[in-house]
Amino acid sequence: MSDCLVVGGGIIGLSLAYELSRRGMTVTLVEQGEWGGQASSAAAGMLAPLKEFTAPGPMLDLGMESLALYPEWAAELEELTGGDVQLSLEGLLTVALNEEEVQQLADKYRWQKEAGHAVHWLSNTLQVKEIEPLLTDQVQAAIYSPYEGHINNRMLLRALATACQLQGVKLLSGCVVSGIAVKGGKVVGIETSTGSLRAEQTVIASGAWVGMMLEMLGVSVPIRPVRGQIAAVSSVGIPLRTVIFGTTGYITPKKDGKIVIGATEDESGFQREVTMAGLASILQGTMPYVPALHSATFLEAWGGLRPATQDGKPLLGPVPGWEGLSIAGGHFRNGILLSPVTAKSMADFVEKGETERLLPFLPARFL
Numbered sequence: 001m002s003d004c005l006v007v008g009g010g011i012i013g014l015s016l017a018y019e020l021s022r023r024g025m026t027v028t029l030v031e032q033g034e035w036g037g038q039a040s041s042a043a044a045g046m047l048a049p050l051k052e053f054t055a056p057g058p059m060l061d062l063g064m065e066s067l068a069l070y071p072e073w074a075a076e077l078e079e080l081t082g083g084d085v086q087l088s089l090e091g092l093l094t095v096a097l098n099e100e101e102v103q104q105l106a107d108k109y110r111w112q113k114e115a116g117h118a119v120h121w122l123s124n125t126l127q128v129k130e131i132e133p134l135l136t137d138q139v140q141a142a143i144y145s146p147y148e149g150h151i152n153n154r155m156l157l158r159a160l161a162t163a164c165q166l167q168g169v170k171l172l173s174g175c176v177v178s179g180i181a182v183k184g185g186k187v188v189g190i191e192t193s194t195g196s197l198r199a200e201q202t203v204i205a206s207g208a209w210v211g212m213m214l215e216m217l218g219v220s221v222p223i224r225p226v227r228g229q230i231a232a233v234s235s236v237g238i239p240l241r242t243v244i245f246g247t248t249g250y251i252t253p254k255k256d257g258k259i260v261i262g263a264t265e266d267e268s269g270f271q272r273e274v275t276m277a278g279l280a281s282i283l284q285g286t287m288p289y290v291p292a293l294h295s296a297t298f299l300e301a302w303g304g305l306r307p308a309t310q311d312g313k314p315l316l317g318p319v320p321g322w323e324g325l326s327i328a329g330g331h332f333r334n335g336i337l338l339s340p341v342t343a344k345s346m347a348d349f350v351e352k353g354e355t356e357r358l359l360p361f362l363p364a365r366f367l
């Protein structure tokens with residue numbers, strides 16, 4: 001019997017299991033496939049709340065809080081595991097190629113500046129190309145955000161799995177959860193392909209599959225899969241300095257010699273394959289920003305299922321009416337960014353029953 005069972009070994013489940021074990025709790029983490037084998041390894045690893053959240057509010061606050069946690073979180077994981085996670089918070093550009101985009105970007109810059117965020121307005125081609133010389137001459141303006149960036153999410157997943165192991169988390173991969181065990185109205189654990197597991201608390205962190213899991217109790221949770229198709233090309237001969245976001249795609253130069261380009265958002269149920277249309281949209285959506293990409297060597301393309309919710313906010317906290325059961329899911333496009341803050345605020349709930357930080361995100365808003 002553990003203090004806590006975490007279902008789902010993606011970035012959210014691994015981060016939470018690690019945080020709980022750091023706090024001295026006994027934790028079992030259950031994953032049906034490989035650690036991080038779904039959305040979490042498909043991601044581009046962008047840590048970009050100011051780009052992602054288009055208005056002030058709880059999501060931007062959560063994203064900024066998580067970004068601020070990243071340097072210490074990454075350093076601690078690197079020290080514990082001896083592995084690099086390639087955190088790079090060296091800035092990014094959101095660019096405009098025409099007058100309409102310039103207006104939209106200028107509006108965004110205005111409220112971000114008024115709210116005190118560290119952003120700079122670059123008002124002409126020359127200024128933008130000083131930051132990133134490989135950008136197209138068509139670029140007219142940009143927001144430069146010097147403290148956002150990216151991480152190698154696959155290396156982060158490996159570090160988290162190792163850290164969990166070192167902290168004594170019971171790690172069960174290849175173990176499919178098939179039921180939620182209830183006794184006297186309280187959730188007491190789960191049924192799996194390898195037997196029953198019992199715990200004081202059970203947290204469902206199974207990404208796009210959270211809804212399916214809760215259906216086992218007859219509870220309907222609005223989390224659905226939204227496919228993201230994404231690709232990588234070689235950076236040989238294309239010495240990009242900065243992450244670039246445009247309205248039709250993003251371009252991320254990684255430290256491992258790859259440039260990650262993406263990504264589609266398409267509804268395809270639980271299919272995560274790459275389609276010709278998806279690949280075409282990635283290529284057509286990114287090449288206009290960096291003409292040098294036309295000659296890049298294509299390396300690979302892949303897909304993943306983002307866990308999307310109706311209101312764009314994750315579901316974090318207890319499931320009403322089911323003592324001992326909570327959810328940490330629905331992070332949509334930002335699960336990598338939001339993993340440290342999710343781990344810490346969910347651990348505060350599991351360990352101490354605290355829900356204050358979770359208030360805007362409680363599953364109760366749908367149940």
Ligand code: FAD
Nearest residue numbers: 008010012032040044045046177207228304334335336337
């Ligand atoms: P997952 O990683 O999907 O993990 C859930 C796990 O639960 C899976 O491993 C699954 O096998 C397991 N599971 C499901 N059912 C069961 C069961 N019955 N029994 C046992 N285990 C089960 N986010 C960012 O912050 N920055 C980005 O740049 C970024 N880019 C992205 C690009 C793409 C193309 C995609 C697809 C996503 C991107 N995201 C990004 C979003 C991010 O990947 C997700 O929000 C995040 O990975 C969700 O993590 P998770 O742990 O909730 O889900």
